[in-house]
Amino acid sequence: xxxxxxxxxxxxxxxxxxxxxxxxxxxxxxxxxxxxxxxxxxxxxxxxxxxxxxxxxxxxxxxxxxxxxxxxxxxxxxxxxxxxxxxxxxxxxxxxxxxxxxxxxxxxxxxxxxxxxxxxxxxxxxxxxxxxxxxxxxxxxxxxxxxxxxxxxxxxxxxxxxxxxxxxxxxxxxxxxxxxxxxxxxxxxxxxxxxxxxxxxxxxxxxxxxxxxxxxxxxxxxxxxxxxxxxxxxxxxxxxxxxxxxxxxxxxxxxxxxxxxxxxxxxxxxxxxxxxxxxxxxxxxxxxxxxxxxxxxxxxxxxxxxxxxxxx
Ligand SMILES: NC(=O)c1ccc[n+]([C@@H]2O[C@H](COP(=O)([O-])OP(=O)(O)OC[C@H]3O[C@@H](n4cnc5c(N)ncnc54)[C@H](O)[C@@H]3O)[C@@H](O)[C@H]2O)c1
Numbered sequence: 198x199x200x201x202x203x204x205x206x207x208x209x210x211x212x213x214x215x216x217x218x219x220x221x222x223x224x225x226x227x228x229x230x231x232x233x234x235x236x237x238x239x240x241x242x243x244x245x246x247x248x249x250x251x252x253x254x255x256x257x258x259x260x261x262x263x264x265x266x267x268x269x270x271x272x273x274x275x276x277x278x279x280x281x282x283x284x285x286x287x288x289x290x291x292x293x294x295x296x297x298x299x300x301x302x303x304x305x306x307x308x309x310x311x312x313x314x315x316x317x318x319x320x321x322x323x324x325x326x327x328x329x330x331x332x333x334x335x336x337x338x339x340x341x342x343x344x345x346x347x348x349x350x351x352x353x354x355x356x357x358x359x360x361x362x363x364x365x366x367x368x369x370x371x372x373x374x375x376x377x378x379x380x381x382x383x384x385x386x387x388x389x390x391x392x393x394x395x396x397x398x399x400x401x402x403x404x405x406x407x408x409x410x411x412x413x414x415x416x417x418x419x420x421x422x423x424x425x426x427x428x429x430x431x432x433x434x435x436x437x438x439x440x441x442x443x444x445x446x447x448x449x450x451x452x453x454x455x456x457x458x459x460x461x462x463x464x465x466x467x468x469x470x471x472x473x474x475x476x477x478x479x480x481x482x483x484x485x486x487x488x489x490x491x492x493x494x495x496x497x498x499x500x501x502x503x504x505x506x507x508x509x
Contacts, residue, residue, distance in 0.1 A: 217435070219490060221245045246491040249274035250305055253335040254488065255328065257282045257318050257376040258345030260292050262448040263396065263477050267342050268311060269295050270481035271488055275305035276340075280312045280331050282324075282376070283345065288313040318345045318372030328379030337387050340488040341380030343373040344396040346416075348450050351409040362412045369416035374423060381427070381436055390435030394487050395424045397440040399503045406468070417442070421499045428497035437496035439487055444503025446475040469504035 223231050224241045232238060254271050258264035259281030268279045281292065288296075296311045316327050332338055347368045349361060377393050384391035400410065401417030424440035431438055445451060445465040451474075455461045466473045483502055486492050501507060 216493065219245065242491075247274060247485055247489050248305075249276040249340070249485070249489055252276050252339035252488075253331065253337050254279045254340035254342065255282065255331060255338065255376070255380045256280070256342040256344060257316075257372070258396075259283055259342075260285055260289050260313070262344075262450065263443065263446065263480060264342065264344035265292055265295060266477040267344065267480055267484040269299060270485050271340065271342075272299045272309040272311055273302065273306045273481075274485045274489065276309045278310040278312055278331075278335055280314055280327075282314045282316040282318070282327060284315070284317060286315050318343075318376050319367045321371075321375040321378070324375040324379040325382065328383050332383035332386060337389060338380050338383035339389065339391050341377060341384075341391070341393045342396065342484060342488070343376035343394070345372055345376065346396060346398075346450075348410065348413050348453075350453075352411070353409055354411040357411055365412035365416055366419075369413065370419045370423070373420050377423075377427060377438070381431065381438075384436045385434055388434075391437070392488050392492070393424075393427065393431075393436065393438045394484060395420050395438065395440045397421045397424070397442045397499065399442050399444045399501060399506050401440070401442055402499070402501075403507060424499065425497045432496060437492070439492075439495060439497065440499045441480070441483060441487065442499055442501045442503065443480060444469060444475055444501075444506045446477055446479070448477060468509070469506040470508055471504040473504065475502070475504055 224246060228241065249271050254276055256264050256268040256279060259268040260283035265281065268281050271279050292313060299306060299309065299311055301307060314327055316323055318324060328338065345368060347365060349365060352361065373395050377395060381393055397420040398417040400414045401421045404414055421440045424438045428438040447455065462474065480502060483500060487495065487500065
């Protein structure tokens with residue numbers, strides 16, 4: 198089990214007001230200032246700051262879609278293990294393909310384990326247990342991506358049935374909290390800090406034109422505020438919490454709309470300055486940045502990745 202020595206700068210009580218210096222030594226301008234003209238000059242940005250080397254992560258909704266894409270990115274960034282939690286008893290074909298593919302990668306990525314755990318984010322007790330078991334096995338928990346979410350078909354807001362509203366909230370709000378708790382409790386237990394990324398949506402801060410999605414939009418606003426709120430409570434423990442808000446990205450969730458109403462591709466594309474939908478792989482960089490040391494001063498923020506949808 199990874200434990201830090203009493204004088205380790207990674208321990209909360211040893212932090213200085215300017216934050217914990219990186220354990221791998223000075224980087225950037227500070228590294229250049231500290232170097233003598235004869236010492237080697239090595240880039241650290243991808244080797245250290247963006248690296249997930251030896252880190253452990255939990256990603257919900259990661260049997261497919263954005264969750265799987267982001268889990269794979271963390272493996273490529275060198276994570277020791279990424280635990281994918283999703284509903285099916287066994288992982289799907291796409292997940293299995295990704296596991297096999299990443300295990301053949303050269304370097305640290307090939308050593309990273311993509312693991313699958315069947316679980317329902319609506320079950321708080323079960324989610325806490327999943328977190329605890331990962332902690333017991335790995336001796337640490339460094340990152341969490343709460344990506345499980347659902348979107349229902351158009352429903353008039355004045356007729357919205359209580360049961361359906363509740364169903365969406367249970368996954369998109371309660372489930373996100375239970376996932377963040379599952380990982381956050383382990384981050385607190387091991388004292389190494391950590392990064393929790395709650396997948397919200399641009400629908401948490403704008404309303405999608407002509408779409409009657411009151412439950413989804415409401416749930417995503419709640420996720421954005423949950424991230425801010427948790428960030429404020431957990432900052433002193435060096436646990437960062439941010440929300441990540443994608444725009445329209447083609448996945449099974451959005452395919453339910455665009456595959457049956459092809460004109461929506463044109464319409465959604467016209468709503469952002471880049472004039473297109475996003476691809477799941479376009480979240481690889483931002484999730485790695487948020488999960489790693491590359492973003493150590495970022496917490497309580499909502500990061501929009503929407504092709505500029507908000508800019509108009
Ligand atoms: N695709 C987009 O355009 C888009 C845009 C903004 C935000 N998002 C958000 O990104 C996240 C991922 O969406 P996606 O597009 O990959 O959709 P998706 O439907 O492909 O993936 C969602 C995953 O969550 C899982 N899930 C659902 N309920 C669950 C539960 N109770 N417990 C555990 N897992 C559960 C599903 O099985 C599925 O694998 C969602 O939170 C979604 O709201 C998506």
